[in-house]
Amino acid sequence: MSEWQRRHILSLADFSPAEYETVLRTASGFAEVLQRRNKKVPTLQGQVVTTLFFEPSTRTRSSFELAAKRLSADTINFAASSSSLSKGETILDTARTYLAMGSDIMVVRHAQAGVPQAIAREMERLGTQVRVLNAGDGQHEHPSQALLDLFTICSVVQPEQPSLSAIAGKKVAIVGDILHSRVARSNIWSLTAAGAEVHLAAPPTLLPPEFAQFADTPIPGSNAQRQLHVHWELEPALENADFVMTLRLQQERMSQSLLPSLREYHREFGLTRDRLRACQPTVKLLHPGPVNRGVELSSDLMEDESISLIQPQVTNGVAVRMALLYLIGAAVPAAVPA
Template sequence: MATPSWTRCHIISLADFTPDEYDTVLQTAASFREVLSRRMKKVPTLQGQVVANLFFEPSTRTRSSFELAAKRLSADTLNFAASSSSLTKGETILDTAKTYLAMGTDLMVIRHRDAGVPQAIADEMDRLASNVGVLNAGDGQHEHPSQALLDLFTICSLLDPERPRLELLKGKKIAIVGDILHSRVARSNIWSLTAIAGMELHLASSPTLLPQEFADFGVGRSGQLQLHWQVEPALENADFVMTLRLQKERMSQHLLPSLREYHQRYGITRDRLQACNRGVKVLHPGPANRGVEISSDLMDDPEFSLISQQVTSGVAVRMALLYLMGGGKA
């Protein structure tokens, strides 16, 4: 596989991603999806390189997906767990990162509950002229770039399995419903889904979970962004609906009357999907609260749900990101 034009050493945010960079990720992921369909699912692209998964926050899907992606690229992996690390003895996060650097790490995948930690580690790696790439796997209420990219890949692959690309979003309406205030996934998806003109992105939730300042995310973007405090206008004629988990662990105050009332007003069900376009598909980044943000039967219905495809797409997309960031050093 020829290395496409790629100049980023780090992937911290999608705010300044260009359409060409999105297409590069999508096309590279499509190539790796083909690799994953073979009997022999490994390629030697990153053989001899070390990928360190530094997860300071619990994760199932993202951590496992990055670990599998690295192994499919023949990289050596180091997995960090905060609860059993020297952080419990007072070591700083930057000293932990420098320890992994001293072990010969080439790429660091960082997840942390506080926004800005991946950027701080990337800045330290640059200060040390280490040539180590840092990939943000989710930081606080900031961003989750790889999740938004796999969501984009899932949607574009459905529209054109052979050649997923950003321009396929033209003329499409996508609704994001749920706890947008606390969602790093929503923030990254806003950047990626509004990167092309001719598409509509609609955000819907209660006023406490969708403050008016989210309208600022749409300023200067190519795609159209609209906010709704009722779910019905967002779902009307939508082609794709993404529902988000209520992040109760991040809520520092009482923002909802009850989970039951939230489901009645904003939960995605078969009845609510009748307002959407025929053939509408539903996404969820997981983990999901069944019966709260989405009905359980809808999650498991392959006629509507793309949730399992999102998980599968995650490995191919993360292979693409690791390849693009590390391929030039192979």
């Protein structure tokens, strides 16, 4: 395994293919650990992982907490609703408070873009060795979700040893509220870096033309070109797709009426069994959750284990987040401990 040099994980925009491969290999090792009767390893024993979640979360928070505990780390959980923020304390004050308690890794989620980066800069300014991991910031990015999606897709194509080469040339359609989705942005970076052909599909109000500019950005450590296509109709994105990822309509982030109605959205962009017939016969379906049943996709598709990867995504999330905590928590990781 190549040495890991990254101190923080804040964005996938500057991730190289070699870094993705390191994450995939490490996550694969931890996935095997999680199949054992004793699912705990002492890798981060003595370290403190603090989850600073300034907005609600179920899957991401629980996944990170379990991942930290599986690595034998001590955990501190921060909840904004019961914190001193309501008394005037700033976000950086909060971070410094948990630094004083001995935090080694801070996993940060916030509704505003840039907060994890600000905390990382503050930790560096103070001369600490604290690592910061972005667990979702505003409409910016959600690196760990995209990495677990990448691991899930690669595992389907190449179960024995998931790698980027497994999905080179595969067509992946991302459908839904792309405008407000930090998951979509991170997935664009990771999937195009892997050589997948990514097709975005949504109504024009939820998919601005500027998303096409992602295709013009370089892939760090590679001479390849990002393969990204934008559609305002569903059919071209689904045609011969190997994987389809649907995204939740984030109505809480919509400051204006961007859709005529949920019924109209489902009629034009909702996934049904009939619509998936345009895809490859072996097509698989992903969704980062939570799902609006009957809006983004039909319930029967969600529960069809021959098509849906939604539950494997959740399961893989623990292994991938174990890998991320391990990589930034260990100085120079050599291999997943036995």
